[in-house]
Every structure is written in structure tokens, then in C-alpha cells.
Amino acid sequence: MKKRYQYITCIFILYALVVVAQLFISCNESAKADSNNSNTSAGFVIDTAKIPHDQFGEAVKYGRQLMLHTAYYIGPDGINEKRYAGNKMNCTNCHQDAGTKPYAFNLVTTFRNYPQYRAREGRVSSLAERVNNCITRPLLGKPLPLDSKEMIAIMSYLKWLSDSSYVNNNAKGLKNIEIPLPDIAASSERGAQLYTTNCARCHGASGEGQLRYDKVTYAYPPLWGLNAYQPGSSMHRIVKMAQWLVPNMPYDKATHDKPFLTPAQALDLAAFINDDRIHQRPFVKDFQYPNYGEKPIDYDRGPFNDPFSDTQHKYGPFKPIIAYWAGKGFKPTY
Numbered sequence: 001m002k003k004r005y006q007y008i009t010c011i012f013i014l015y016a017l018v019v020v021a022q023l024f025i026s027c028n029e030s031a032k033a034d035s036n037n038s039n040t041s042a043g044f045v046i047d048t049a050k051i052p053h054d055q056f057g058e059a060v061k062y063g064r065q066l067m068l069h070t071a072y073y074i075g076p077d078g079i080n081e082k083r084y085a086g087n088k089m090n091c092t093n094c095h096q097d098a099g100t101k102p103y104a105f106n107l108v109t110t111f112r113n114y115p116q117y118r119a120r121e122g123r124v125s126s127l128a129e130r131v132n133n134c135i136t137r138p139l140l141g142k143p144l145p146l147d148s149k150e151m152i153a154i155m156s157y158l159k160w161l162s163d164s165s166y167v168n169n170n171a172k173g174l175k176n177i178e179i180p181l182p183d184i185a186a187s188s189e190r191g192a193q194l195y196t197t198n199c200a201r202c203h204g205a206s207g208e209g210q211l212r213y214d215k216v217t218y219a220y221p222p223l224w225g226l227n228a229y230q231p232g233s234s235m236h237r238i239v240k241m242a243q244w245l246v247p248n249m250p251y252d253k254a255t256h257d258k259p260f261l262t263p264a265q266a267l268d269l270a271a272f273i274n275d276d277r278i279h280q281r282p283f284v285k286d287f288q289y290p291n292y293g294e295k296p297i298d299y300d301r302g303p304f305n306d307p308f309s310d311t312q313h314k315y316g317p318f319k320p321i322i323a324y325w326a327g328k329g330f331k332p333t334y
Helices: 002-033 055-068 070-074 127-136 149-164 188-198 238-248 263-273 310-315 319-327
Strands: 116-118 123-125 218-220
Touching: 055 070, 055 149, 123 127, 127 149, 188 263, 238 263, 310 319
Parallel strands: none
Antiparallel strands: 116 123
16 A cells, blocks of 8 residues: 555656646746747747736737728728728738738838838838828828827837837848849749639639628738739739748748748749739829839839839849849849
């Protein structure tokens, strides 16, 4: 009986030691997750449970909801009587996971980086102006008043992200993923085949997207048409979109460390989606970039301060453009 008791006691002690060890490992991993520059394949370590329980925290929470469910709150059929967004898309369609996903137009340090010079406007812009650029261009809306509940909430959320993300401006995933540029132009024809195979199941055969059951917003956003993003938006640029596609699409197959599309395929796919010869988009009057030499190499609206055509600026090949500007001592953007 005594031996049996001793045996049970030993088993209990061993079990307790295992539990303690697991707790130690778990706590150690949590500490690592909270350390500087920590991020995972799913996103930077952002613990929404740490949003403060005060008035500022309420603004942060609303700002995050606006990122995730823009159309539900301020879209054309949203619950807010002031419906600032003009279509039914959401900020998180591009800034995935409310701006916290790596290589998906990440926003976790955005608040720190403004005001900043913006070539598109040709001047230094505030963060509030940058927010309204997204509201008015991809979302086809009207500017949020600076003192509106919505602008204050979005700014509060971006500030909280910046304060709580524990990453510096050199952390991986904050900027677009780098992709090699081929020696040939991107092909809309090749991209059409890729779209049919990989994208139409969600975004529709005609790029119309799939509306959610309540018709207030999209389960999968449109990629072209009068309710999609404007020409001149970031996603309308071939290289810019390809950099986003490689780590993120198809959504159920790709990650930034295990892409599904090759860079060349992503460029072809972006070429098809953004082919204005076959796809309609909202009409735009002002394409900006007052200083022509500051236009990105994949911006497709002239005039340019180089000898290359609108078509080559849109589809490539891009290496000759890069070489031209390098020869003049400039590093082009894209």
C-alpha cells in the first residue's frame, strides 16, 4: 500500500513538473511575442485585449471596426447617417487584418511616419489627409471632417497600433515584399488565364466581387467596374499590385513565406485586372503627381520625364526605365 502511495505521489509530482515546464515555455514565448520586432506568419503581435478601457480606448475600438467593416458603418447602405464611403468596399480589403498583416499594406507604424512628403500631391501631407485619400479614391467617397467621430477614431486606432506594436521601422513586413522584375512586359492575356483559374471563384467571372448576404458590403471585393477602386489608386499600378498579390493571394493558398503565385504570374495577373482597355473603372479627373520626375515607374499616366511610353510604364518591361533613371543618378520608385 505504501509503495502504491509513493508511486502515485511520484506520478503526481512528475505531472506537476510537466505542467510547470509547459507554463514556463508558454510564458517565455509570450515574452518573446511582446518583445521588439516580434511578428508571426499570421501578423504582427497586436493584442487587442490591451486596448485601454477608457474614452481613448473606445475611439480605438471604433477605429478598428471602421477598418474592418468600413461599409457597414459609413458605406452607402451603412448604419451611420453620414455615409462617407461611396462604394461597399472595406479598408481591410487592402490593409488586411485591419492593417496588421505583414506585406499587406501594413499600418502598424504609419502614425509615426507622418507628416511626410507625398509625391502624388507634390507636398508634405498629414496623416489625416492620407486617410481621406483612401476614403475618396479606392472607396469613392467624400472626405471625413477632421473633427468627425470617424476621423478621430481612425487616427486613435493608428496611434494605438504604433504605440503597441513593438516594432521599429525596419521590421520585416511593414513594406511591400520585393519581387524580381522580368525582362519582358507583363501580359494581360496570360493574366486572364490565371484569373479564371485562381480568382474568379471569389471575385466573379466579370470582376464584380461577391456581395455579402445583407448586400451592405462584399464578402469578396470587386476588382474592376464602377464600384471598384479608381485608376491611379495604388492597386491600379501593376508592380504595386503584384507585390501585394504574391504574399496574399489566393487568400487560402498563399502566405508571405510560401507564395502561390510566382512574381511573373502576379505581374501578369495585375496586368489583366488593371487593363483599362477591357475593364471599366470610375472616371477620374485629376491624376496628380505635379512633378513628373517623381512618378513611380509603373504609373501609367503621362507626361513623364523620360522617353518611355504610357504603355511601357504600365506593363513594362521596367528594367530599361530603371536603368535610364539610374544613369541619371536617381533611384525610381515602384
